[in-house]
Amino acid sequence: MGLAFEEVVSDVLVGQKPDGLPLFHGWDGQPLRVPAEEYKQRVTQTRKSMQQDGIDFLIVVQPEDLYYLTGFYTIGDSAPQALVLPHDGEPFLVARLIECDLVPKLSWVSKVWTCTDKASVSEVFMYAITAANVQDGRVGIQLQSISAAHFFHLQKFLRKFETEIVDGSKTVERVRLVKSDFEKDRIKDASVISEAALQSALDLIKPGVFFSANFRKSYDALISSGSEVPGYLPIVRTTDPSGHGSWMAGEECAPGNLVFLELSGCKFGHHAPLMRTAYILKPEETETPAWLLEAERLIQKTFEVCLPMMVPGAKANDIDAAGREIMMKNSFGLSMAARLAYSTGSTSTQPAGHAGWGDADFSLVGHNHGELKGGRRFGELPLTVKSVESVEIS
Structure with missing residues (x-):
């Protein structure tokens, strides 16, 4: 009207x-x-x-x-x-x-x-x-x-x-930060969309494929699966240049690349972000590098230990410390600077609010002595690492 x-x-x-x-x-x-x-x-x-x-x-x-x-x-x-x-x-x-x-x-x-x-x-x-x-x-x-x-x-x-x-x-x-039943249901809707779009993105990681093509396919998969405009557009990047938020024009997937993907479906502003890291095997490689397999084991161990700790009343910094202790027991010189997890599922606006697909600044991080409450949702940052070559994902 x-x-x-x-x-x-x-x-x-x-x-x-x-x-x-x-x-x-x-x-x-x-x-x-x-x-x-x-x-x-x-x-x-x-x-x-x-x-x-x-x-x-x-x-x-x-x-x-x-x-x-x-x-x-x-x-x-x-x-x-x-x-x-x-x-x-x-x-x-x-x-x-x-x-x-x-x-x-x-x-x-x-x-x-x-x-x-x-x-x-x-x-x-x-x-x-x-x-x-x-x-x-x-x-x-x-x-x-x-x-x-x-x-x-x-x-x-x-x-x-x-x-x-x-x-x-x-x-x-x-x-x-505390989600109602209605909001939890919208986050579940968003998670179905996120999973479908992320799989589309993983399927396209092959040598010679432009990162921009992967971005396009990721975003198309989000919208085709029923997403609204998410708080952030899909993030598709390699470790070179490290720290850049997404793809740069002309960048291609290449052997030896680590390819980082992060995206989220959006329903009524509610998000369910997913992130994955893929590795493209070099021609001379027949299996995943040992340090990547070690990283994956440490990540899985972090989930196993930290998820049961995420209960009402638990201190955010205590959970971060437990996960950080596990991740730092690596043999390849990892220095973990990032937070362990961030609260998510937010009602971000479209195309973006200040929170993106996170919930502002309540994170599992060393300086946060706040207590967890029931009804909150978190996205954990440890990544699942997959190795790919032109014809297989293992």
Whole structure:
């Protein structure tokens, strides 16, 4: 449905959901693709998290958190756009006018403030906060994600009132990390897609095949299997140049290459990433190099030891230490710099949010002394190594 606006003052527009329609439904009264009870639970739990952080109203700018709470996402998140969620009171959105027609289609939030591009959406933001009378008290701002320019505008405005600014970067995230049954089912859907696409990618690893061709096949397999646009595009690369995020133009698979693959299907923003490393045998090789086989054994041992440790109450750094101890017992000089695992399954926006297909920064890593909770999902980084030549995968 189209969105009609009222001009409340010069260049300040507001759109309102028609009265009498059910809460947590679209502006046409129809259910959204995320069930109403799911949205209700997310908002309720976020308000409890706000209370825990002592926040009276929360300004949500992080794209995946906006999507998680409201269903609203755009490719225009470089411009100021936000959900303002009072602890008590009606939430509202602020966004550029060009993005606002998506609100009735995607979101249940019943009010959106905007302006044309000749005006400043930052100024509209200040007007909306004043009109809603939520400027007093403690405001949570996602300092991890908000632009410096937008923050300075807000800070200058809020100084006029008895407002204390606190960091609300983790307020939604700690809720989002614990998956509901609905979310677990979407992650399972995504995992089926991921497995099909990854197998397509592995089948194409042969000497002379362009990495770009493998990327194309991987992405086509994701979409053909029912994926939405994932938080990251498939990663296809070799160890030369090491550390480069994906393929470079003209690169080909070659004997002696380690080929790294990582991709994820996406359902309603939920992901199930998979990664594999393949080795292309050299002409003179008849079997996998011994160091690769040793690496595979260490990786398998890491899974065997660490997976049973991943229970509610376990410390993230303890699990990381156990896995790291195993991996460092190698005879080929491995130096393990990466984290052991990262939380995943997130409600990243499409084409990308700040979290990609991870869940921000809760990882199994040495500096994280946080405890695991039930309902979380993790992607472990140890890789399964396969050896290939032009005609076989072993």
